Structure formats: structure tokens, C-alpha cells
Amino acid sequence: MGRPVVESLHFYPLKAARGHAPREAVVEPWGLAGDRRWLLVDDAGRFLTQRAHPRLALAAAEALPGGGLRLSAPGREPLTVAVPEPLLTVPVEVWRDKVDAVPADAAAHAWFSAYLGTDVRLVHLDDPARRRPVDPEYAEPGETVSFADGFPLLITTTASLDALNALIAQGRHPHEGPLPMNRFRPNVVVSGTDPWAEDDWTRIAIGELTFRVVKMCGRCVVTTTDQESAARGKEPLMSLARHRRIGDKLVFGQNLVPEATGTIRIGDPLEILE
Numbered sequence: 001m002g003r004p005v006v007e008s009l010h011f012y013p014l015k016a017a018r019g020h021a022p023r024e025a026v027v028e029p030w031g032l033a034g035d036r037r038w039l040l041v042d043d044a045g046r047f048l049t050q051r052a053h054p055r056l057a058l059a060a061a062e063a064l065p066g067g068g069l070r071l072s073a074p075g076r077e078p079l080t081v082a083v084p085e086p087l088l089t090v091p092v093e094v095w096r097d098k099v100d101a102v103p104a105d106a107a108a109h110a111w112f113s114a115y116l117g118t119d120v121r122l123v124h125l126d127d128p129a130r131r132r133p134v135d136p137e138y139a140e141p142g143e144t145v146s147f148a149d150g151f152p153l154l155i156t157t158t159a160s161l162d163a164l165n166a167l168i169a170q171g172r173h174p175h176e177g178p179l180p181m182n183r184f185r186p187n188v189v190v191s192g193t194d195p196w197a198e199d200d201w202t203r204i205a206i207g208e209l210t211f212r213v214v215k216m217c218g219r220c221v222v223t224t225t226d227q228e229s230a231a232r233g234k235e236p237l238m239s240l241a242r243h244r245r246i247g248d249k250l251v252f253g254q255n256l257v258p259e260a261t262g263t264i265r266i267g268d269p270l271e272i273l274e
Contacts, residue, residue: 004192004270006206007158011035011187013069014061014122015147016049018227019185024265027209027258030128030144031152032187034063037125039101039147040112045092047147050222053116054230067124071108073115081108086126094147099132101125134257138214143257151255154217155198156186163195164252167239176235182227183236184219184252190270197272198254207268211256218249 011032012019026033038061040048050056055073062070067083081104089100101123103109108122125131125147134143135150145152161181168177181189188206190198201213219240224232240250 002192004157004190004272006188006264006266006268006270007191008181008189009187009264009266010185010189011063012061012185013063014038014040014059014071015047016040016053016056017059017061018057019182020063024263025187026263027153027261028128029152029258029261030132031146031148031258034067035187036147037067037128038069038104039092039094039123039125040116040120041092041101041123043119043121045090047092047094048116048120050225051220054225054232055116057225057227057230059112059115071111076111076115079107079111081105081122084124084126089126090121090123092123094132095149097132099125099147101131138255139257151214152258153187153211153256154185154253155188155190155204155211155213155256156181156184156253157193157195157198158189158191159193159195160198160252164236164239164244167243168235171235171239171242173234173238176233179223179236180227183223183225184217185222186253188256188264192270201254201272201274203272203274204256205271205273206264207262208260209262209264210259210273212259213254214257215255216246216249216251217253217255219252223252 009025010019015036059073069081072078084102086102092101104122112120134145165178
């Protein structure tokens with residue numbers, strides 16, 4: 001087994017939409033720069049994802065200089081959305097967290113409402129340094145997160161995906177595999193480890209930056225959504241349920257909290273510190 005290195009990097013400007021795969025990324029205290037700073041909410045302010053709206057997999061939100069978005073989706077003319085001025089905030093809900101966010105303009109709401117066939121609003125996280133604390137059970141005081149599900153970064157390994165695909169091939173729905181890594185929407189993908197090695201990590205270094213490994217990532221129905229077609233299947237949840245159940249969670253990947261800021265790059269070595 002060679003030395004673990006960063007295989008790819010990913011950030012998702014709009015939570016639940018398609019992501020970008022840059023060669024390098026800036027790590028901020030709340031996650032990769034530009035990651036999940038935009039969110040769709042319903043008319044009650046509750047967050048929307050591919051869990052209820054799998055067609056979001058087909059929507060692209062291209063990150064523009066300055067933090068804006070260029071939206072595109074099947075059947076819709078592209079739309080450019082500027083970062084809204086933080087003159088007004090509205091309360092939104094992400095899981096159990098109540099977060100103040102800034103609404104985009106009416107054209108963005110109308111664009112996504114027409115695409116999804118339901119009334120939605122697009123909002124922006126203007127100040128990630130103070131809007132949403134990380135779960136205090138896993139965080140140090142003052143640590144915050146974007147609109148990600150719960151933690152600043154998610155790391156996965158190619159060896160664990162290979163092992164999971166081998167389990168899928170032996171299971172009840174082998175025709176659904178092998179699955180690509182985009183089913184799991186990671187930020188950092190690492191090659192050169194043993195399968196499931198990340199289960200035992202508690203602190204790592206990527207390049208010159210260090211990270212606490214705080215919690216295995218519980219997986220949901222989003223992982224069964226083909227990111228190219230929005231079609232749903234049974235895997236990987238069937239195989240995770242048989243082989244990767246920890247407590248009441250089906251786990252794949254680890255959540256990270258950065259201990260420093262800087263830049264990480266494809267090819268950076270990963271070192272297990274604890």
C-alpha cells in the first residue's frame with residue numbers, strides 16, 4: 001500500500017446541486033471556500049435537498065467570482081444570481097439548527113420554483129463565522145459550519161468505495177454497481193489507504209493543515225440517487241445496512257473539523273496523526 005494522497009477535491013456552492021472538482025481548495029474554518037454557502041428552502045424556511053427532490057442532482061450551480069452563482073438545469077434557461085446585500089435576513093432551518101440567511105432576488109426564487117414544481121426560495125449564508133455553530137458535542141467553542149449537513153468537511157477513501165462496490169456485487173442488486181464516489185458528495189477523496197482505514201482516524205494532516213476527525217458520516221437516501229439521471233435505486237443503502245451499520249446509522253466516510261486554514265491540493269499527502 002502506497003502513501004495516502006488526495007485523489008480529488010469537491011465543493012458544492014448550492015447545497016444539493018452539482019459540485020465542482022478543483023485541483024486545489026482553500027480551507028476556511030467552516031469548510032472549503034465556497035462550499036454550501038447557498039441553500040434552497042420551502043415556504044416555511046425548511047431546507048430542501050435531494051432527499052425529497054432528487055432532480056436537484058441535475059441542477060448545476062456554477063460558482064462565480066465574488067460568490068454569485070450561474071444556475072442551469074434541464075428545461076430552464078440559465079440564470080445568474082448575485083450575492084444579495086445582507087440588508088435583511090430570514091430564519092431558515094437546517095436539521096435542528098435555526099440559521100439567519102439572506103434571501104436572493106425574486107428571479108432566483110421563481111427559477112427554482114418552476115424547475116422543482118413547488119414554491120421554494122434561494123438563500124445565502126452571508127457570515128459563516130457566526131451564523132451556525134458546529135454541534136457542541138463534537139466542536140470546540142466558536143467553531144462554525146456552512147449549510148453542510150453538520151460538519152465543515154467530509155472525507156472518503158477510494159479503497160473503501162472499492163470494498164463497498166465488492167459488497168454490492170455480492171448482494172441482491174449487483175446490477176446497480178459499481179457506484180461512483182459522487183453518490184457520497186465528499187469534499188476530500190483520498191487514495192492509497194486500506195479499506196475502512198478511516199474508521200480509526202481521530203486526527204489527520206493533509207499537506208500542511210491538520211484536521212480533527214470527529215464523527216462517522218451516517219448515510220441517507222441521497223446515496224441511492226444517480227447523480228447523472230436523478231433515478232433512485234436500492235444501493236448502497238442495502239449493502240451498508242448489512243455490513244456498515246453502527247448503532248442506528250449506515251456509515252461511509254468521516255466528518256472533519258479543520259484546525260487551521262490554508263490551501264490543500266490534489267496530490268497532497270495524508271498523514272494519520274492519531
